[in-house]
Amino acid sequence: MRTALASWAAFLIFFVLCFTVRKTVCAQYWFCPVLTLFVAFLASELEPADGVDAQILYVRGMVMTAALFYILVMFNKVWLLNTFFFVVAVVLCVLRTG
DSSP: OHHHHHHHHHHHHHHHHHHHTTTOSGGGGGHHHHHHHHHHHHHHHOOOOTTOOHHHHHHHHHHHHHHHHHHHHHTOSOHHHHHHHHHHHHHHHHHHHO
16 A cells, blocks of 8 residues: 555656656756656565565665666766655665665
């Protein structure tokens, strides 16, 4: 349920950002940090299925988040803001999973 709500919230945020990016430059600064937080949330909400080790799922989620962070930092000019959100997301993910 939380994942579905987060997906709908991300859809609405990106939908609004798609139209506001054309009108204001400030909106484009929030696209990558929101994407980073959304992927980090999804990575932390992955539940292991039957027969799947939770550690493998955690490593996969962290690799997925780190790969997205690398791509966004290399091809975006708001890397400092994105780095801040990435660090917050990873710390919360690590605290949540233990």
